[in-house]
Amino acid sequence: MIWEVFRQEDAGEYHTHCGNVHAPDREMAKLFAQIQHGRRKPTNSLWVVPKDEIGEVDAEEAAFGGTTDKSYRWVMGYKDLDAAFAEEVAESESEQEDADRASAGGDD
Amino acid sequence: MAAESDRLGGPAELADDERAAVEALLYRLADDELVLAERYTEWQVRAPTLESDLALANIAQDELGHARLWYDLLRDFGYDEADLIFERDPADFRHASLAELPFEDGDWADAVVRSYLYDVAEQLRLEALADASYPRIADRVGKIQSEEAYHREHAQNWLERLADDEASLKRLQAAVDRLFPHALALWEPSDHEETIEDLGLRTESLAAMREQWFDTVIPFLRSLGLEPPEGVRENPEAVRPATIGRDGDHTDDWDALHEEMTRTYRELGREEAHKIMPDPDEADA
Incomplete structure (x- = not known):
């Protein structure tokens, strides 16, 4: 066997x-x-x-991942960013970090 | 543990009789492993299934590796690989006759029984070397032991399964009848046996190890429905074959095997063995 x-x-x-x-x-x-x-x-x-x-299920029996469009799962919406938007994201991130730091300091 | 004062020095510090005994012991060990491995490789691409083929080839490789560890200690005394194997007179080999016998054509039971009888013996022999007074020998035992458990498990598993079938059991019994007497040769002295014992190169005598071997193999074979030769325990000398190998007296099959083993070396006109691996001492460093 x-x-x-x-x-x-x-x-x-x-x-x-x-x-x-x-x-x-x-x-x-x-x-x-x-x-x-x-x-x-x-x-x-x-x-x-x-x-x-061993139990098997293959692509003939199952539609792995479904049949409708679920491309939102891949978060590909962010892939076409231009440089200006990237700067905006970076600024937003640093603002967020400053805010986090300030609030963390406030807790002390 | 042997007392520090009983410990022998390195290869260069041995007295003549000590060196002779160390050499004699190493030849027994190395020759058994080399010759049996050489025989095992005859099963390559001929074993009953791909899986059994690979398992036995693997065991053969292990035994060749062990032979190499022992021959390497003989190199400490100035011999090279050509002296030890390829240009050595076949009559100078000291392996037991069990190792050199050809396999009965296509008889897997032979391979299984032989391996079982040998590997139980090897286990006992290694245990008796673990505290050898010659540190170069004692230091290498652990490495070999770690590969041996698989060999015994392999042989025992096969024996148990073959014994379960009537026709296979008959073949096993025939193999036991044929091989058991030659396995006794494993416990026969070769050269300088008395000095080997006196110096504590081995911490058990051959006779004591043979008793331990009987204690293991006889009950196990019987539990499978296999009978060792009648009266073997009480009077092993009556069962032991005339040709045992240990004294340099070999069967004609050994000459043929040695001839084949060294053929390529001679055909290529070599004067020294081709080196493909680092020295075991360097590999450990």
Whole structure:
């Protein structure tokens, strides 16, 4: 049977799919995965998962991200700023910082 | 811990008999690892599955690495790689016959049983070297031990699974019948054994390690339905094969293997081994 293998480089990071191994059971899958997927790249941990146990939904079945225009999510409205507007933004930011500082000072 | 006063000095500070014993011990260790690894590589692209192929190739690589650590300590005495391997008389090798036997054609049970018998022995041998009176040996044990757990796990997992099937169990038993006597050679003395013990180069005798090895392998094999040779524990000498390798007396298979192992070196007309890796001492620095 086929076991999908997921490798984690450092503690706390995601386990990322890196390939698979053929093995009769979990113990042998872990044994083989160490050599096949954990030996030549930095590895902190490996997961082995029976291929049959993985649920999949693909682009044929689902419209990932929906079908209507949601480009507002990308905040691309800011990409066409001209220089004058950039100055205005910078000024506004520094005013805001001054105000923050003043209010922080007031609290002391 | 061996007392400080019992500790031997560096390579240049040894008396003649001390040096002879250190060399004899290192040849046993290094030759076992090299020759078994050389045999393992015959499974490359021929093992039952891609996964088992890679796992055994990996084990072979580990054993070659261990051989290198031991041969490197022989280089302290002025030998180079050509002296130690490529131009050495095959009759001067001191590995146990278990390492040199050819695999039965396509018999994975042979590879699995051989590896199990050897790797349990190697574990005991390394434990007895961890506090060796020669610091250059003791210092390298930990590095090797850290790779050995995988070897034993691999062999045991395979044994357990093959033993679960009637036809495979028969093949395992045939491999045990054939290989167990040659595994006894691992515990046979080669040169200067008495001095090795007296100097504390190893903290266990060969006989004591053999008993420990019996304590582990016999119950485990029996738990799988496999029988070691009858009476082996009570009278190992009766089971031990005539040719054990440790004394330089090898099977004809060794000459053929040595010939093949050194063929490229000779065909290229080399006089020294090509160096591709830093000295282990430099790599550690």
